Amino acid sequence: MADLAITTHQLRKVYGDTPAVASLDLAVPQGEIFGFLGPNGAGKSTCVKMLLGLVFPTGGNGTLLGAPLGDRHVKARIGFLPELFRFHEWFTAREFLNFHGKLYGMSARQRKERISAVLALVNLEHTAGQQLRTFSKGMLQRIGIAQALLHDPELIFLDEPTSALDPIGRRLVRDIIRKLKAEQKTVFLNSHLLSEVEAVCDRVAIIQRGEVVRDGTLDELLAARRLLDIHVESMSAAVLERVKSQWTVATSEGNQFTLALDDPADVPRVVELLVTGGADVHHVALRHESLEDLFVRTVDDTGS
Ligand SMILES: Nc1ncnc2c1ncn2[C@@H]1O[C@H](COP(=O)(O)OP(=O)(O)O)[C@@H](O)[C@H]1O
Numbered sequence: 465m466a467d468l469a470i471t472t473h474q475l476r477k478v479y480g481d482t483p484a485v486a487s488l489d490l491a492v493p494q495g496e497i498f499g500f501l502g503p504n505g506a507g508k509s510t511c512v513k514m515l516l517g518l519v520f521p522t523g524g525n526g527t528l529l530g531a532p533l534g535d536r537h538v539k540a541r542i543g544f545l546p547e548l549f550r551f552h553e554w555f556t557a558r559e560f561l562n563f564h565g566k567l568y569g570m571s572a573r574q575r576k577e578r579i580s581a582v583l584a585l586v587n588l589e590h591t592a593g594q595q596l597r598t599f600s601k602g603m604l605q606r607i608g609i610a611q612a613l614l615h616d617p618e619l620i621f622l623d624e625p626t627s628a629l630d631p632i633g634r635r636l637v638r639d640i641i642r643k644l645k646a647e648q649k650t651v652f653l654n655s656h657l658l659s660e661v662e663a664v665c666d667r668v669a670i671i672q673r674g675e676v677v678r679d680g681t682l683d684e685l686l687a688a689r690r691l692l693d694i695h696v697e698s699m700s701a702a703v704l705e706r707v708k709s710q711w712t713v714a715t716s717e718g719n720q721f722t723l724a725l726d727d728p729a730d731v732p733r734v735v736e737l738l739v740t741g742g743a744d745v746h747h748v749a750l751r752h753e754s755l756e757d758l759f760v761r762t763v764d765d766t767g768s
């Protein structure tokens with residue numbers, strides 16, 4: 465197994481009497497894109513803050529890039545885009561990055577070179593001299609990403625990096641994440657946009673009430689279950705009952721329903737049952753479970 469960029473062991477944070485993070489065990493291999501998912505209030509942001517040393521854990525421990533949590537030397541190798549980034553809006557984009565470059569301890573020469581590089585990366589070179597107050601939400605989110613990447617970190621935390629972006633901006637961020645992976649960086653991505661997570665991540669963990677309820681590579685998680693989308697007209701209740709007696713109905717809405725199949729070879733049997741029962745079959749498609757299907761099922765299963 466590759467070296468681990470992040471590990472946590474029974475990491476815990478309690479506010480008052482309430483655990484925000486109950487007991488979290490994570491292992492994120494170096495060079496992977498890791499999706500950190502969970503319903504609102506699951507403890508994701510608290511966990512990220514503990515990893516970054518912004519919140520002190522109540523219990524447990526962990527490592528970042530091989531060093532114990534809170535190690536000051538490691539901070540210089542980490543980039544962070546917080547979910548709610550506060551901008552000094554009187555700065556121009558270039559001044560803002562220069563300010564952060566100084567905070568990172570970069571030399572004037574390094575700053576000059578890297579600021580040009582990250583502005584080009586997020587496609588904001590042409591507005592480098594513009595004040596941030598004139599920026600749209602999407603432009604601010606992109607300049608925030610530029611800030612997180614300015615010092616060329618090895619491990620990057622992105623908390624909802626695309627929430628304010630339009631489809632073009634999202635594609636840009638997806639390309640940036642892929643580029644980071646090609647440079648063997650590790651990305652810890654927190655996002656509600658599951659189709660995007662599915663498009664870029666190697667591995668995900670789904671947490672609920674501050675504990676991991678499902679984790680693994682996307683390939684192994686999504687290959688486990690096949691779904692059959694079906695659109696039928698004029699299906700009798702009796703036929704539906706027969707379908708239900710043999711297969712699990714994952715979802716249903718009007719004349720469309722989706723079966724969860726253990727064995728893809730069941731498809732002809734499903735169709736035969738419908739047709740011989742007098743239903744008009746308009747559409748049948750077998751597919752892998754999507755990350756969204758898995759997420760909804762996992763979070764429901766554990767009684768959220
Ligand atoms: N500073 C805090 N003080 C008290 N409770 C908090 C604090 N931060 C988070 N919480 C609580 O901890 C739980 C997890 O929050 P959070 O980590 O923000 O979840 P997520 O990012 O997954 O939505 C929530 O119930 C939240 O209300």
Ligand SMILES: [Mg+2]
Pocket residue numbers: 508509510547
């Ligand atoms: Mg959060």
